[in-house]
Amino acid sequence: MVYIRTDANNLVATGHIMRCITIAKKIKTFNEEVVFIVKDDDTVKMIGGKFKYYCLPSHEITDIYNEIPFIREIVANDKNAKILLDLYIFDAIYMSLIKSFSKVITFDDIFKEFFPVDMIINYNPHYYIYDYQTRYHNWAGKLLLGESYVPLREMFENACSDENEKVKNIMIICGGGDSNHILHKIEKRICEDELYQNYTFHIIAGFLNSDYDKLVEIAKDKRINIYRNVYDMAAILKKMDIVISAAGTVLFECCKMQVPTIFFCVADNQKDVVKGFGAKDVMIYAGDIRDDEQQIINNIFENIEFLAHNYEIRKKMRKLMGNMIDGKGAERIANAIVTL
Known part of the structure; x- marks a missing residue:
């Protein structure tokens, strides 16, 4: 199963949730189930009943690391869990903690730090300005780079x-x-x-x-x-x-x-x-x-x-x-x- 952790609100551009929904629809065509993990009511509205979702208890979460135990519980019974992360607030520490119980995929178009994940996506035409090959030289994950991976809707x-x-x-x-x-x-x-x-x-x-x-x-x-x-x-x-x-x-x-x-x-x-x-x-x-x-x-x-x-x-x-x-x-x- 593939889980997608993202949000949409007045501070987070809706492009994150939109591209995740687009990718989720394509994942379903490969007969794989998709579940969203979100924290905002606005995100739930945008999902609009298209996919199953879990809403994290925002009143109990003071920072991004506090939500990890809740996510661990959500995927606890899935031995082949894969989590796609799509928010800029997630850093390398957060990703390493998630990777301790799931495969992790993330977008990275800022190239701020090494991400200890299984797959990195940057479909921007300027991806070449970042030296991914050197940073991830001894890394066992997969890079999806360039315009071939732009996740546009089917229309x-x-x-x-x-x-x-x-x-x-x-x-x-x-x-x-x-x-x-x-x-x-x-x-x-x-x-x-x-x-x-x-x-x-x-x-x-x-x-x-x-x-x-x-x-x-x-x-x-x-x-x-x-x-x-x-x-x-x-x-x-x-x-x-x-x-x-x-x-x-x-x-x-x-x-x-x-x-x-x-x-x-x-x-x-x-x-x-x-x-x-x-x-x-x-x-x-x-x-x-x-x-x-x-x-x-x-x-x-x-x-x-x-x-x-x-x-x-x-x-x-x-x-x-x-x-x-x-x-x-x-x-x-x-x-x-x-x-x-």
Whole structure:
């Protein structure tokens, strides 16, 4: 059996739980049962009855190590337990304690320390900046590195956006919680510049976005559409000519759909993304929103106009995107976990 320990809340991007659900679905196609281990009610809502889950007693857990006895009890009767960990808070000590009673798989796109686990996954295009081979030279585990392991949902496997010479539709998205309220600030700028006169904007508010009502109110009587709890993202991206996004999972979806994209950073773990998507001219990097928020927003809108008036540049970006991701990464990860 495969257990997945993850969470989603206002502090943790929803990308963690989304990719875990995607991988879990593929694991089930290999006739392996999947059980989620979570600590937040919001995570339970996102699982939505799709999988069996255990909810840890958060009132009894003061730090990450306190939860380990509860996890040990959950998997106690499973001699072949495999646990996929997907939160940045889990460190090497935590992983070594989990490994004492289970096989352990984890994502690692920060390369901060040696992880004593059985499998490490980093599907970012900039994985090559980290020297995995030296760090894990005498290690008996398995490395899954590069874009071949991007865990996209099934809807993206054979999907691609429509190519239009004229830019009409622009999507804007910023993770599940958007704790910096970036969507609200960008929407206000759209209205101040009356850009909704030239383009139709599609703003995707995440499941945990606290500004949803404000976004809807500002959008009234304008060519601004607000979405929440979007499931069929491929259907929306198919119609988009440009996307503005934080540097999260959506970048991989945009890449697979071949939608010219402008991205920005909102967290430390996103800083190196520019060395992958940005450095290869696959996408345009607007900057880290935490460094100079107003300037980054200015950069976003300058680049919207740049792309809107440069069809040849957009065509080049689409071609580069089309060569990067095939949409079968989740299946490859699932197969590697099941056969571990």
